[in-house]
Amino acid sequence: MPATQDPLASPEGVRRLVTAAIAAPSVHNTQPWRFVLSRGALELHADASRRLPVIDPRGRSMTISCGAALLNARLAMLTTGHRPDVRVLAGDAHDSTLLAEIRTGPRVTAPTAERRLYAAIHTRHSNRMPFAARRVPDDAWAALAAAARTEGAELWPVDRHAVPEMLDLVGAAERRLESDPAYGAELDRWTTDRHRLDGVPRYAFGPAASGHGVRARDFAADGTAGEPADFERQPQLAVLMTRGEGPATWLSAGQALQRVLLTATDLGVATNLLTQLLDVWDMDRRAAAPRYGTGRHIQAIVRVGYGPRAPSTPRRPVSDVLETAPPGTRG
Numbered sequence: 063m064p065a066t067q068d069p070l071a072s073p074e075g076v077r078r079l080v081t082a083a084i085a086a087p088s089v090h091n092t093q094p095w096r097f098v099l100s101r102g103a104l105e106l107h108a109d110a111s112r113r114l115p116v117i118d119p120r121g122r123s124m125t126i127s128c129g130a131a132l133l134n135a136r137l138a139m140l141t142t143g144h145r146p147d148v149r150v151l152a153g154d155a156h157d158s159t160l161l162a163e164i165r166t167g168p169r170v171t172a173p174t175a176e177r178r179l180y181a182a183i184h185t186r187h188s189n190r191m192p193f194a195a196r197r198v199p200d201d202a203w204a205a206l207a208a209a210a211r212t213e214g215a216e217l218w219p220v221d222r223h224a225v226p227e228m229l230d231l232v233g234a235a236e237r238r239l240e241s242d243p244a245y246g247a248e249l250d251r252w253t254t255d256r257h258r259l260d261g262v263p264r265y266a267f268g269p270a271a272s273g274h275g276v277r278a279r280d281f282a283a284d285g286t287a288g289e290p291a292d293f294e295r296q297p298q299l300a301v302l303m304t305r306g307e308g309p310a311t312w313l314s315a316g317q318a319l320q321r322v323l324l325t326a327t328d329l330g331v332a333t334n335l336l337t338q339l340l341d342v343w344d345m346d347r348r349a350a351a352p353r354y355g356t357g358r359h360i361q362a363i364v365r366v367g368y369g370p371r372a373p374s375t376p377r378r379p380v381s382d383v384l385e386t387a388p389p390g391t392r393g
């Protein structure tokens with residue numbers, strides 16, 4: 063497809079956008095998204111059949127995952143020389159699965175920085191290995207914080223003196239989850255040895271931590287994660303925060319998270335999410351009234367550092383997640 067052609071006007075153009083979108087991270091690699099090409103717009107829907115009912119009763123993690131896919135689709139369109147024109151529909155009672163639609167906007171030259179983020183889409187992987195002792199320098203932290211701000215969120219490094227306390231909270235949340243048989247059954251459904259196109263494959267689990275430190279999610283709930291390893295003594299953590307809560311905020315949190323992860327990838331910084339604590343909060347807030355103020359809410363806890371190469375994980379093919387609405391049936 064010529065770089066200047068409307069990417070939504072040809073099957074290859076649409077395919078390029080959706081291929082980028084589905085490389086996004088998603089909770090337990092559930093890939094909870096669906097795309098519908100309708101009247102010249104690419105609609106992003108949440109696939110509620112892939113929501114995790116135990117740890118994600120409100121659909122927060124599902125919507126964040128979809129937000130990450132949306133950022134990738136935006137970058138893919140921008141790098142064809144068109145500004146993505148995005149209408150956010152998340153939280154719109156009219157259609158509870160429709161989160162956003164993307165249309166082809168005016169011609170524009172993609173800035174080099176955005177091209178670099180697009181290039182990082184397929185090299186970003188969750189890294190659950192021990193990281194080196196090397197500190198992330200201030201200018202890299204500043205770039206990560208700026209990435210979050212670009213998408214209307216905030217990223218704050220956790221003060222190194224507060225990291226052990228934060229890891230204790232994450233560890234306590236992990237233990238509570240592990241003691242919940244419903245959590246174990248849900249994790250079982252999304253972790254696998256077999257070849258399949260979703261879920262977290264065993265080769266990506268990462269080792270358990272020996273002794274102190276990092277409390278990574280134990281994907282091998284059956285205790286077969288292999289030899290424990292020594293993780294970095296001083297893990298480096300950051301929290302991603304938004305003002306307020308709710309579906310539209312979660313969608314923008316997902317875009318912010320993905321811009322942070324891609325920026326880190328571009329800088330050679332490895333990332334891993336430790337969100338067990340947020341799962342527990344979501345589970346406890348299951349019945350909370352869906353009204354929120356404008357205070358800050360933590361949407362992700364990210365471990366950053368320098369690690370070995372992390373493996374890529376499978377994705378369902380574009381044909382499984384993309385539909386074309388028959389003419390005249392929508393709009």
Ligand SMILES: Cc1cc2nc3c(=O)[nH]c(=O)nc-3n(C[C@H](O)[C@H](O)[C@H](O)COP(=O)(O)O)c2cc1C
Nearest residue numbers: 087088089090091123187188279335336337338375
């Ligand atoms: C909202 C959200 C929460 C996640 N929580 C965790 C987590 O607690 N622990 C973890 O190791 N990975 C977590 N992940 C990463 C996913 O497991 C990962 O994105 C998925 O398995 C696909 O692998 P990839 O990121 O390497 O492409 C999370 C991802 C998202 C989007």
